[in-house]
Amino acid sequence: xxxxxxxxxxxxxxxxxxxxxxxxxxxxxxxxxxxxxxxxxxxxxxxxxxxxxxxxxxxxxxxxxxxxxxxxxxxxxxxxxxxxxxxxxxxxxxxxxxxxxxxxxxxxxxxxxxx
Amino acid sequence: xxxxxxxxxxxxxxxxxxxxxxxxxxxxxxxxxxxxxxxxxxxxxxxxxxxxxxxxxxxxxxxxxxxxxxxxxxxxxxxxxxxxxxxxxxxxxxxxxxxxxxxxxxxxxxxxxxxxx
Numbered sequence: 001x002x003x004x005x006x007x008x009x010x011x012x013x014x015x016x017x018x019x020x021x022x023x024x025x026x027x028x029x030x031x032x033x034x035x036x037x038x039x040x041x042x043x044x045x046x047x048x049x050x051x052x053x054x055x056x057x058x059x060x061x062x063x064x065x066x067x068x069x070x071x072x073x074x075x076x077x078x079x080x081x082x083x084x085x086x087x088x089x090x091x092x093x094x095x096x097x098x099x100x101x102x103x104x105x106x107x108x109x110x111x112x113x114x115x
Numbered sequence: 116x117x118x119x120x121x122x123x124x125x126x127x128x129x130x131x132x133x134x135x136x137x138x139x140x141x142x143x144x145x146x147x148x149x150x151x152x153x154x155x156x157x158x159x160x161x162x163x164x165x166x167x168x169x170x171x172x173x174x175x176x177x178x179x180x181x182x183x184x185x186x187x188x189x190x191x192x193x194x195x196x197x198x199x200x201x202x203x204x205x206x207x208x209x210x211x212x213x214x215x216x217x218x219x220x221x222x223x224x225x226x227x228x229x230x231x232x
Contacts, residue, residue, distance in 0.1 A: 033218075100212065106161070111158070
């Protein structure tokens with residue numbers, strides 16, 4: 001079974017631009033979660049989508065948004081980029097209906113650099 | 116307060132020896148799950164092992180085992196017979212409760228493990 005894929009792997013943008021990151025989950029997984037990883041803040045939860053609905057949201061500004069399509073693929077958008085948005089963005093997929101034992105499997109990440 | 120604490124920023128171990136990576140957690144929820152992930156320098160997070168709060172036995176997966184001490188709120192990862200390929204950052208994570216609002220994983224700050232030849 002193919003793992004979680006994320007595109008693009010690397011991205012360089014300038015301040016004020018917007019960016020869209022894509023995530024394709026493992027086949028059969030209906031939940032997609034996004035995390036931001038930075039050296040200073042570590043791994044922080046952005047949001048989770050399940051069956052095309054945002055089910056949970058972390059403490060990030062409204063510039064960060066996402067969506068999920070009917071095939072469970074998900075996109076994350078960041079508008080008006082700031083230097084502090086430079087990070088590794090990780091997408092994780094899971095079945096989504098297994099409660100606390102629902103294991104998340106991560107993709108390789110998209111490394112975003114904002115200049 | 117930190118929900119997940121990993122007190123060892125860096126650890127060194129000799130190849131073929133065992134190593135324990137520490138993780139303590141803080142929750143008042145009786146139902147929770149604990150996960151360990153490995154992150155090589157390539158960046159991808161690799162799932163290693165899971166322990167549920169109601170599990171009676173410590174979890175094991177190949178060379179990985181979890182030393183779960185519920186009363187002490189610790190979930191230490193034990194890697195037996197270390198290999199050079201085990202060199203990576205290791206994260207402990209927790210998911211509290213069963214409700215949808217508590218579904219995200221909360222991660223610790225990680226431990227950088229280096230296996231020496």
